[in-house]
């Protein structure tokens with residue numbers, strides 16, 4: 502775990518000390534979009550997505566790539582789930598964890614290729630432009646918006662997960678869920694004081710109660726259709742019982758203890774090809790093996806048994 506400072510790799514854990522024990526997520530740096538009138542135009546086989554199968558933020562991008570029929574237009578490379586002193590790594594001798602563009606060893610080499618004096622964390626997802634050989638965007642909330650609409654002409658897939666009429670409600674739901682759930686589990690897990698942990702823990706479970714209530718009245722988080730708000734929530738919920746309950750100490754309740762949320766999670770898992778984007782072994786391995794500050798033995802739990810294929814009955 503580390504970061505780049507003026508293009509040089511430094512192995513260091515998050516600085517929570519200066520924040521009273523609180524984990525503070527860094528702002529993403531590369532924020533370009535893809536559009537016919539910009540430098541980054543929607544073209545087939547021009548862009549490459551770097552992901553970790555373990556990472557909930559990268560997972561959003563993988564889901565949108567599937568849902569929007571982008572698989573044959575946007576290629577993918579996957580980093581190895583063990584994220585240790587060199588940060589995210591590729592395995593050149595393993596087809597699954599290979600950097601297909603440059604055969605790099607480390608993801609930080611992509612950041613310095615894009616910007617030689619880059620300072621900041623080396624995060625996934627990374628949306629890469631093969632033509633100009635740089636990072637288009639490394640912010641998942643923006644990558645999924647790009648995937649939602651920028652390639653519609655190419656794919657003919659006009660399904661809209663961020664429809665105009667629902668945008669303000671989606672934004673409001675996202676805002677609460679981002680701070681208290683998506684990032685909330687990290688705030689609890691990476692907290693280094695009791696107070697910081699408790700604050701994040703309470704906000705998280707207040708929000709989970711609110712979500713459970715909402716899902717008892719509506720099939721989805723916003724309106725009666727699946728929207729971006731659901732997919733953003735999904736990638737945290739699907740990791741919750743296997744990782745966040747134990748590793749991040751989010752243990753007031755599990756998702757299986759909330760009848761509506763658990764059925765909703767199964768429905769989303771069973772939707773289209775989404776199940777193929779969920780790699781539970783890599784998810785568990787990444788968190789339990791990489792965060793040695795939280796789990797120094799690096800032992801990865803065997804359980805829990807979760808049947809995501811059980812009928813959801815949400816209809």
Ligand SMILES: N[C@@H](CCC(=O)N[C@@H](CS)C(=O)NCC(=O)O)C(=O)O
Nearest residue numbers: 556557558622623624625639640641
């Ligand atoms: N804001 C980014 C956050 C991405 C992020 O933090 N990804 C994690 C993996 S789950 C990461 O790469 N962490 C490496 C680090 O913080 O050094 C996004 O949503 O795209």
